[in-house]
Amino acid sequence: MTLVLEAAVLGILTGGVYALMASGLTLIFGVMRIINVGHGALVVLGAYLSFALFRSLHMDPFLSLVVTMPAMFALGVVLQLVFIRPLKTDREALSVLVTYALALGIEGVLGYVFTTNFVELRAWYETASFAVFGFHITWVYVFGFVLCLTILGALFLMLYRTSFGGAIRATMLNRTAAQLIGVDVDRVAAIAFGIGVATAAAGGVVFGITNAFNPGSHYDLISRLLTIIVLGGLGSLRGAVIAALIMLVSEDITQVLISPVWANFVFFVILVAILIVRPQGLYGVRVRDRI
Amino acid sequence: MSGTPTIAIRAGRVRALKGLGLVVVGILALILPLIAPDPATTGMAVFTVMYVGLASAWNIMGGYTGYISLGHAAFFGFGAYSFGLLLNHLSVAPGYLPFVLVPVAGLLTAVLAVGIGWVALRTRAATFVIVTIAFMFMLQLLGENLVKLTGGGAGLALPYSHDWGGDFFNVPYYYAMLVLAVLALVISWSIRRSKFGLGLLAIRDDEDKALAVGVPTRSFKLTAFVISAVLVGMIGAVYGYYVTYLYPQFAFDPLIGISMVLMAFLGGLGTVSGPVIGALLLEPAQMEFAYRFGASRLYLVFYSAVFLIVILLLPRGIVPSLADLVHRWRRGAAGPTTTARGSREAVKAASP
Numbered sequence: 322m323t324l325v326l327e328a329a330v331l332g333i334l335t336g337g338v339y340a341l342m343a344s345g346l347t348l349i350f351g352v353m354r355i356i357n358v359g360h361g362a363l364v365v366l367g368a369y370l371s372f373a374l375f376r377s378l379h380m381d382p383f384l385s386l387v388v389t390m391p392a393m394f395a396l397g398v399v400l401q402l403v404f405i406r407p408l409k410t411d412r413e414a415l416s417v418l419v420t421y422a423l424a425l426g427i428e429g430v431l432g433y434v435f436t437t438n439f440v441e442l443r444a445w446y447e448t449a450s451f452a453v454f455g456f457h458i459t460w461v462y463v464f465g466f467v468l469c470l471t472i473l474g475a476l477f478l479m480l481y482r483t484s485f486g487g488a489i490r491a492t493m494l495n496r497t498a499a500q501l502i503g504v505d506v507d508r509v510a511a512i513a514f515g516i517g518v519a520t521a522a523a524g525g526v527v528f529g530i531t532n533a534f535n536p537g538s539h540y541d542l543i544s545r546l547l548t549i550i551v552l553g554g555l556g557s558l559r560g561a562v563i564a565a566l567i568m569l570v571s572e573d574i575t576q577v578l579i580s581p582v583w584a585n586f587v588f589f590v591i592l593v594a595i596l597i598v599r600p601q602g603l604y605g606v607r608v609r610d611r612i
Numbered sequence: 613m614s615g616t617p618t619i620a621i622r623a624g625r626v627r628a629l630k631g632l633g634l635v636v637v638g639i640l641a642l643i644l645p646l647i648a649p650d651p652a653t654t655g656m657a658v659f660t661v662m663y664v665g666l667a668s669a670w671n672i673m674g675g676y677t678g679y680i681s682l683g684h685a686a687f688f689g690f691g692a693y694s695f696g697l698l699l700n701h702l703s704v705a706p707g708y709l710p711f712v713l714v715p716v717a718g719l720l721t722a723v724l725a726v727g728i729g730w731v732a733l734r735t736r737a738a739t740f741v742i743v744t745i746a747f748m749f750m751l752q753l754l755g756e757n758l759v760k761l762t763g764g765g766a767g768l769a770l771p772y773s774h775d776w777g778g779d780f781f782n783v784p785y786y787y788a789m790l791v792l793a794v795l796a797l798v799i800s801w802s803i804r805r806s807k808f809g810l811g812l813l814a815i816r817d818d819e820d821k822a823l824a825v826g827v828p829t830r831s832f833k834l835t836a837f838v839i840s841a842v843l844v845g846m847i848g849a850v851y852g853y854y855v856t857y858l859y860p861q862f863a864f865d866p867l868i869g870i871s872m873v874l875m876a877f878l879g880g881l882g883t884v885s886g887p888v889i890g891a892l893l894l895e896p897a898q899m900e901f902a903y904r905f906g907a908s909r910l911y912l913v914f915y916s917a918v919f920l921i922v923i924l925l926l927p928r929g930i931v932p933s934l935a936d937l938v939h940r941w942r943r944g945a946a947g948p949t950t951t952a953r954g955s956r957e958a959v960k961a962a963s964p
Contacts, residue, residue, distance in 0.1 A: 356738050358682075358745075407924055413738050414680045415923055418877065421682070421870055422919035429912030437909065536909070540866055544749040547742040555738060582757045589750040593731055596743065600734040 327456045328577040332570030334462040335531070340565035341469040342524035342542075343549040344476060344558050345517035351493040351556035352513040355405060355416035361543030362424035363518050367393055367525025368534055369431055372442055382442045382526050383464065389526075390519045397518025401511045424539055431536035442529040465527035472523050473562065476516070480558070489513055493556060545585075548592045554605025564603060567591070626938060641790060645783045654782035658789055658854060660895040662847055665793035666868075667875035667887030668800050669843035673836050674873065675882035676809060678816035679733075681837075683744030684844050685869035686728070686751045687721050691845030692852030692863045693755060693762060694720040696770045699853075706771040711788050714849045721845025722838055729837040733830070736819070748864055755860030765860065772856040785854040792850060796843045801884045803836075812836055816882070844872075871898070878922045880929030889930055894918070 346360045357363075367389055374385040404423065408415045441447075446460035480486035491499040492509045500506050528534065528542070549568055553560025568588055576584040595602065641661070645654055666688070674680050695710075695717035704710055732743045755762050762768055776784060803809040811832045814822035823829045852858055872887075875894050880886030897918075902911045926933060 350738070354738070356741060404920065404924070408927075410927065414678070414741070415927060417680065417682065417738070417741050418870075418873065419920060419923050422916040422923070424916075425867075425870075425912045425919070426916030429909050429914075429916060432909030432912065540749075544745060548746050551735075551739055551742050551746075586750070586753055586757070589746055589753070592743070592746055596731050596734055600739070602739075 323455065324577045325574055328573040329570050330456065331462065332573035333566060334466045336566040336569035337466040337469040338524055338527045339549060339569055340562040341473055341520055343546050343561040343565050344473060345520035346546050347550045347553065347556055347558060347561040349514055349517040350550065352489060353405065353510050354413055357420045358417055358543060359420040359423040359427065360521055360546055361539035362427040363521040364525040364528055364542055365534060365536060365539045366427050366431065367522030368442065368529030369435055371526050371529060372440055375442060382444055382530055383468065386523055386526055389522045393522035394515040394519040397515035398511050401514035405514065428536045428539060435536065437535050437537065439533040439535045441533045442526065444530060447530055461530050468523060468527065472520060545588060548588050551602055552592060552595050554602030557604035560602060560604030645786060649779045651779060651782055654786055656896055656899055658782050658786050659899060660891060661786065661789040661793050662851060663871065663875055663891040663895045664888050665789060665796045665847045666844055666872040667891045668793065668796040669840050670872040671876045671887045672800050672803060673840040675876055676803065676812035676816060677833055677836055679833065680741050681744040682741055682869050682873060683748035684872060685864050685866060686748040687725060687841040687844040688848035688868055689755065689863035690724055690751060691717045691721050691848030692858055693768065695849035696768050696852050696858055699771055704771065706773040710853055714846050717849035718842045718846040722842045725838045725841035729834045733833050733837065748866065748869060752860050752864035755864060768858040770852055770856045785850060788850045792847050797884065797888065799839065804884055808832065874919055877929055880931030883931045886929050886931040
């Protein structure tokens with residue numbers, strides 16, 4: 322029982338990280354109606370950037386976010402301008418292919434620069450732990466969770482309390498109507514993509530400290546993240562957060578109760594179950610021609 | 613105007629040219645192992661013809677109905693594994709007999725495809741894409757975890773024929789792949805010309821309207837999905853027999869899934885010849901590049917660059933763009949009718 326409880330706590334803590342990564346993905350979908358299959362590769366890229374800063378300047382991984390997040394934001398804006406904006410017809414399908422190609426490109430470049438050997442971000446909080454009610458919790462999970470909560474909180478504040486957030490939400494609801502009332506949807510799309518990519522960098526740091534990774538790690542990540550946002554309902558931030566928690570908690574509990582090799586499988590089982598009952602996901606809405 | 617006979621003659625000429633091209637490609641494909649017997653060439657030919665089949669099969673679902681599946685590698689790997697297990701458990705002697713059992717692997721894939729299709733086709737567009745990816749990873753994971761059945765990460769060995777050595781080694785597999793590729797093409801062509809195919813294209817253009825005018829969209833989509841998956845599964849079976857050792861991460865390789873999609877896109881989505889042209893252009897280039905730069909992973913960058921160029925510059929693919937060109941050329945001969953207004957006048961002039 323304590324093992325299960327411990328697994329649940331760990332699931333919530335890691336779920337926070339996935340919630341952050343998935344909300345970037347679902348934000349991009351909501352605003353642009355595109356699925357960024359390259360999101361996993363961008364997370365891995367973020368982890369490698371922090372790794373490079375650590376290796377050359379001995380910069381603390383969390384501190385390096387001050388550098389990598391703005392850099393990744395800029396990269397996101399550029400990617401959107403160069404590769405996503407030119408897609409005029411059949412965006413949804415073509416964007417999947419374009420972002421898949423970007424993922425392969427990033428994987429190839431990372432493989433060339435850093436080789437395919439597994440690496441890990443190192444810091445004192447990676448192994449140091451503290452005890453609460455008899456559980457041992459490693460500091461990094463707590464720091465990661467706090468970081469993700471902070472960024473998620475900032476994201477929600479931005480979306481619901483600022484006029485730019487209003488413009489983003491308007492674009493998500495109805496692109497044409499938003500355009501009619503004077504929202505510069507192209508600008509909103511570029512910035513939203515940048516924000517999504519910047520959150521990938523933050524997720525990447527925590528992912529990089531808690532997992533050994535190599536350039537090919539993005540496949541595993543993206544399959545999880547996509548499953549999470551489908552479960553939550555495409556384009557729903559709340560859905561993404563809740564789905565991430567559900568998935569990670571069930572994964573960690575499976576790990577304890579059944580076997581670590583089946584932990585990943587739970588993701589897909591939950592996905593199939595939800596699709597049979599509710600194809601639009603937890604918080605999704607059924608719109609004609611969508612879903 | 614004297615435009616009409618010219619159009620007829622040119623149309624006839626184009627058709628004759630197409631027919632001639634088909635015959636030439638067909639003969640070349642048939643005698644290839646005779647004119648280029650070295651294993652390097654025939655080995656490349658096996659994979660090229662394999663991708664002709666895969667891209668054509670994928671196109672039946674992805675091209676005709678517009679439902680982009682990025683998870684067809686699931687059926688490829690499943691076909692390979694089920695075929696391997698079949699051969700091992702029935703202790704089939706290596707040689708030509710296993711090729712006869714390939715359709716059995718196809719049947720097993722059909723069962724899987726009905727199940728996956730039933731779930732995945734409850735969703736549309738973006739969600740469908742994601743669900744197909746998820747299913748592929750799910751099968752990959754099963755391949756790794758069901759160690760007693762599949763051997764897990766240690767791999768599954770298939771029987772292989774010791775009699776086929778030297779230059780001959782690739783030849784039986786080449787012809788087996790060729791048969792499947794031709795089968796995929798014939799099926800794709802006949803679907804394109806049938807009422808069923810028309811229904812699929814209607815689904816691509818507007819699924820709700822198609823349903824409203826009486827297209828049984830659910831059963832049509834599922835049928836197309838299963839046909840496409842069965843062909844991919846059978847090709848996977850021959851692949852498994854060819855490589856003789858199966859590993860989950862190579863049999864259920866996301867790159868195989870994305871390659872067939874890229875080839876169909878490059879050649880022209882929803883056309884019969886497009887996937888063939890895409891595969892013939894891309895697979896040899898990809899193999900050459902992987903061979904030269906494989907170790908440095910730079911081939912992924914090459915692949916990504918080709919991909920981006922195709923989609924950003926040629927989003928409709930080679931065949932539709934060429935068809936446009938021919939069309940304009942024909943129309944150009946009939947008179948200056950490139951503008952919308954001009955073509956309306958041309959229609960008026962042509963009608964009695």
